[in-house]
Amino acid sequence: MEKTAKTRRAGRRSGSPDALSWLNQTTRGASVVATAQRLLEVQGQLRKVLPTPLNESCQVLRWQEDTLTLGVPTSAHSAKLRQLLPRLAASLQSSGWQLNEIRVRVQADGGRPYVPVPPRDPRPEIHENGLESFVALRKNLSTDGPLARALDKLLQRRGRA
Template sequence: MIICKTEVLHRSSGTRQTMRPLYKHPRKGQKAPQDPATKTAALAWLRHDGRTAGLLATAHQHMDLEQHLRAALPAALQSSCHVLRFEDGQLTIGVPAAAHSAKLRQLAPRIASSLEKRGWQVNGIAVRVQATLSRPLGGVVAPNPVGRPNQIGSPGIQAFADLQDKISDGPLAQAVARLVARRRET
């Protein structure tokens, strides 16, 4: 990284002093670091207004609670559970699927006691399934490349052929037979 220096002439003493800026200019191909002053200015503005100050306090509270919630959850559920609301001791957790919801309802008493040990007064836990939580952060799910359908390997085709031999005649058997025939042709 290239560091820019600035010389400053002090009016009172007449001496020159070299000062370094708060940030460094990036080299080619690197992202420019964000100036920390812009973050603090935005936070100061949010704290200044009465309505946004409450919003900022709620956001901080939810972030802290979500961090403690993740510490109380099993490793498999930590990345998929999010705090949606916390009002009057009632915690609402958002999950991406019904399976997560069922598991959290089983773990609710243990989670509540763990959060109480960490200083949170949790009287109840509600779980809401939200399909949008299963999407990546960009919100866009990458489709298969155009012209390339999902491929079934030879072990998969053999498994379908074995299944075809085991099921009785009917619509399912016909569909499996068409699938096996189509995949063996390619």
């Protein structure tokens, strides 16, 4: 039985068509492949044009009737992307893409698994010479204002009050 499974796997690799060849055998499959290739090309163009934080999170969702729909994970990404839409549209049009409109949609999960942010240390480490500088600054302050109160609070939490 093991020998036949190995033989079947080996035959599949050598002479059988791959998934793209199989899809291209029908009109509908060829249409799917063409659409996927088109979307991947647009995605590549986006990655070249957009700045680093956006180019990794912005995804092409749909291209239909000269309208490009892009997905971003947060409304902050959406706001930044909307500022860059004229530059993005000009770049795509100069590359030969027929484009009349770009829509932006916030995709809460972005198609990616949720990765929790590790909790940050509420009291970041301050080196000894830094604490001495804060003590000296507090001594040199002549008034009791917001800065003096903040320094008093910081030094008290660090055991230097």
